[in-house]
Amino acid sequence: MSDPAARPLTPPAKVAVIGLGNMGRPMAACLAKAGYDVRGYDSAPAMRERFAQETGRTAADSLEAAVDGAKAVVTILPNGKVVAAVVAAMTPHLSPGAIIVEMSSSEPMATRRLGEAMAEKGFGFVDAPVSGGVRRAIDGSLAIMAGGDAATLDIVEPLLKAMGRAIFRTGALGSGHAVKALNNYVSGAGLVAALEAVSVGKAFGLDPDMLVDVLNASTGKNNSTEVKLKQFVLSEAYNSGFFIGLMAKDIRTAQHLAEELGVATPLGGRCADLWDEAARTLGDLADHTEINRFLTQDTA
Template identity: 35%
Template sequence: MIDNIGFIGLGKMGMPMAKNLLNSGYNVFGSDVNESAINEFQSLGGTSGKFLDWLHNVQTIILMLPSSKIVNQVIDEIIDHYASDQHSHQDHLVIIDMSSSYPDETRKNFIKLEKKNIEFLDAPVSGGVKKAVSATLTIMIGGKVETFTKCKRLLGSIGSNLFHVGPIGSGHLIKAVNNYLSATHLLASCEAVQLLQNFEVEPETAIHVFNQSTGRSSSTEYKFPSFILTESFDSGFSLELLRKDLEMAKQLFLHAGAMTNLPQIVFDRFDNASHTLDQDADHTEIYQFVSSYLLKRGKSNEKDSETICSSSNSSISF
């Protein structure tokens, strides 16, 4: 029997993920606010429509949405329109939130859904558009082991590295921390490369040395060669989305009472970059923002440093 899957959020990541589900033999119903995305999805063989129209035709719904706020709205609508008696001949409905949502909101949604006999997993992904296309994403799953086991084949059609990391909310928690680490690596690498360039070391040379040494990271091994050194800045992951993830990570450290100001410093850099660069800037364009402050000198630099770091008391001046 072909499983019916609902997919809400057919963006840069969601579209290739939904395509891989179609290629794996699933019957996929898709929804998105973007009409061109709907047209593309239909051309791939998917069935489109407002999700409330196909809600009772699916066994599983995947959410790939830009914020917790939107995830909460969609889940509330599902709860309002879901009638368990229409699913009496099927397994319970399962919702999988693959967005980068706030863990606390995820736990609240789990409680609401459990009251309606709707199963829930948080399963954010890492790997970017390239791995979404190749179905080799890393997926970090939080929730009941039984629900994860039920969905393992489906998730395996989207990613090649599946990790059940703990109870509900754990997936979103580790994803936020992962993106914080990724952003920190990227920022440090951008500053290091531009510092060395000031001493007439070519960026390509610096990156090559780092990648053969202990300073290497996914930023030096992948992002620099693919998007920064080529000046394409087209990774497919926006600066604004990374800023949102960093704000989430900053709050997690803050609420835990962690004695560190590094999450605040990293957030401030990306937050100021998001206000300085174009609204739709790629996150790899942080390299260009770094060049605006790193090696400026004198009074003009003091003024620029104040502007760049105005959102935080934990600023850094150069």
């Protein structure tokens, strides 16, 4: 665990960002813009090249080089299994007292176990998954759900503020990932409900745009009716920037958490099954709003 007397991590401290995908690249760019000495790394050469093009900074050519001397290491990776493998590989190369800021969408219980193991080795660990998508990653306005030791969160808070506008301290280690998974469950269930309502309305002869306007002025309003239906579904653009495989994973994570805790979630189980099937049918890299094509059987 980090020294409680340590000062907040402010620029120009060295920060490694591991994972330079659609979210990791703009998040790293925000850190660089804030004045941090950012060292980005991704196992895919193409992602390292895009990072260099978009930020003007050279990506590290190895995980070891990226984390060498870093005060904090941000991980933004596909899933918890990848996170665990990367953390194991980089641990021998971490600076004493370095803090891992785990910003992927991972299993809360697994995150807690990993963080506790790293604390025993003298490293700080917080989970800080995000919500807001690529657009808000670019402008640094993400919502960040941060779990972990309060003293460690105090140290990394300036770093988090460089990437997010709303920082929520959610509680003990793993709680950030729990909140993220539950949020995406609610988001995914709301999107399916809204899409089904539009399909029924169209079959009845209702104008979809009018129906969405009514929903947004009434009690049916949710994030999907406000920022997804007209923009990505009715327009058939299907380019929100968030993959269906990731949404399905997050919803399944919420369901696994419920099962581990012994909490009955009948709607959650059905919702997780639906999103899993949609991801299998459309492919993990389809935009998550394309679940409308699955629901309407427009999958050609």
